[in-house]
Amino acid sequence: MTQVFSLLIVIAILSAGIQVYFMNQQIKSNIYEKSTPIANSIERGIEETDLASKMIEQQIDFKMIAIAKHIGDLLQTQKVENIKNEQLLKIKKDLNLAGLTIFARKDNDIVAVKSTDVKDIGFSTKSYGELVYRNMNAVLKGEEPVVQEGYTDKSILVLPIVKSGSHKEQPLFFKYAYYHPPGSDYIVNPFIEAQEVYKFTQEVGPGRLISQIEQRNPYVKEISVLNPKVFKNPSLEMNFYPPLRKVEHGDFKYQTKEDVEILKQMVDHPVKRISLQKVNGEKLYKVFLPINDNRVIYLALDYSKMTTPFYKYSIILMVSSLLSLLVLFLITVPFFNQIYENIQRVKEQIQLLADGDLTVKSRVKDGSELEILSNSVNKMVNKLHSLVSDTREQAVKTQRLSVMLEAEASQSVEKMYELSTETTIQSREQLHEIHEFLDEIEEVLNTLPNDENTKAIFDKMDAMRQIANDRTATTTEMTIQLSDLLQSLHGQSKELSNIANTLLQQISRFKL
Known part of the structure; x- marks a missing residue:
């Protein structure tokens, strides 16, 4: 009986181990099932927001082109030295601009020589890379610049919303237009705050969607849209154009060195990654799902909240299994005892027969x-x-x-x-x-x-x-x-x- 009970204990332990293994597999599968719809929702939100933002930006682009040409007409001069700051301030006020800057060639560079904001004066295009200088040089020569995004035409460049290069202490994002009046030696650079697009993005964009998902799902600690390229090359975040950020939407408060390494690897190998980590005393499941445009949707999931139901279910299942085995043991013990006794009777008979007793008989009446x-x-x-x-x-x-x-x-x-x-x-x-x-x-x-x-x-x-x-x-x-x-x-x-x-x-x- 002791051996049978020990066997039942071993079976229970093996069963528990198998259940734990499959439970972990189920947790991973559950994480993938729950994270995939979230990622798809965020991806759709990004696509919809980008599309709407581009439509708004397109309207702003046309407006900025008209404003830039109108400013060229208002200045009524072909020489940069004839332009007065008072003129610029008046034009800024009349046209309700965030600022107005005049660029001109200086030595082998193109710099901001006049501006409604003294912080912009002296801004060097070369300091922000050869690409920026080359495009500004094309505008100044009356040619069409070559950029991946934005609106271009001969003597005209309208950039997407970018970070201001002169406001170091507090990053500000503006919509910039660059226009070279025909026959002049300067570039008119009016810019407005990108409040409309920013407000739209905040209200209906991925950030809003991320906030709603975090509120609806208690096991979600944080969600963000990350750019692995910037994690691999942090200097990209300092570029004037194109504007790149490590965290494009959402929060990344639980960032670890392991996360950074995963993101760096995903630049060349964009595959789904799941990592179990302990951050600030919290056990988290981190999911990295690559989407289009070299972006990664990151989710930090509360391990305890996600696994508690599985562990409770597993404990209930293990206890039920153990009780079932115990009941089965109690039911089968008499049966096996009878079989054991009958086997012993036959065994004793054969032993006595081997010793020479030809009168011994066994009495087994169990129908087996x-x-x-x-x-x-x-x-x-x-x-x-x-x-x-x-x-x-x-x-x-x-x-x-x-x-x-x-x-x-x-x-x-x-x-x-x-x-x-x-x-x-x-x-x-x-x-x-x-x-x-x-x-x-x-x-x-x-x-x-x-x-x-x-x-x-x-x-x-x-x-x-x-x-x-x-x-x-x-x-x-x-x-x-x-x-x-x-x-x-x-x-x-x-x-x-x-x-x-x-x-x-x-x-x-x-x-x-």
Whole structure:
């Protein structure tokens, strides 16, 4: 019973281990299932927001082009030195601009020489990269600049919303237009605050969607849209154009070194990544899902809130399984005990049978194969009992007959020995008498004349001697052979008696 209970404990432990393994797999699958719709929603939100923002920006682009050309007409000069700051301030106020800057060539650079904001004066296009300078140079020459985004035409460049290059202490985002009035030596740069697009993005864009998702899902700690390229090359965030940020939308407060390494790897290998981390005492599942435009949607999920239901379910399942095993154990123990007892009965019967007890019987009445086995063994015992009993009876008879035969053979040998001795003596006496008689006849005949008749008589006398010798020898030989036969019979009867005794001794080991 102890072994069976131990086996049940081992089964319960193995079952728990298997459940934990599959539970972890289910958690990962659940994370993927829950994170994928969120990522898809955010991706759709980004696409919709980008589309709407581009439409708004397009309208602003046309407005900025008209404003820039109008400013060129208002300045009414082709020389930058003729432009006064008072003119710029008045135009800014009249047109409700965020600012107005005049760019002109200075040495081998194009810089801001006049502006409504003194912070902009001295701004160097080369300081923000060769691309910025090259595009500004194209505008100043009356050519069409080449940019990936924004509106361009000959002598005109309207950038997407970008960060101001001169406001270092507090980043500000503006919409910039660059226009070269025909025949002038300067570039008009009016700009407005990108409040309309920014406000739209904040109200209906990914940031708003992220906030709603975080409120609806208690297991979501934070969501953000990240740019892996900026994490791999942080200097991109300092570029004037195109505007790049590490965190484009949402928060990234739980950032770790491992996250940064994952994002760097996703630049070249944009595949889904899941990482289990402990940050500030909180255990988090972090999910990184790549989307279009080299962006990554990042989700930080509360590990405890996500796994608690699974662990509760697993505990309930394990307890239920253990209770089921215990109930099964209690139900099956009597059954197995009965089987064990029946096996022991048959085992004891076979053990006693091996020890020579041919009277032992087993009583198994459970209707199983053990009952069939018990009946078969009982039949075998009965047959062995009958066989050994019959063998013992025959051995007893054999022993009794062999003893009688041995006694009679012994008496016959003695009688034969006496008879042989007497017969031999008589034969020798008769032979001696015959020889004496023939010798006497021979003496008489020697006195007679030696003729043919006498010689014939001598020959017959020699023949009679030979016959008498042969008969005496034959009688002696027959007596000896008969004696040997009786002695052999006596020995064989004794051997048979010994065999019968040995067989009876062997049979005596059995209990009949």
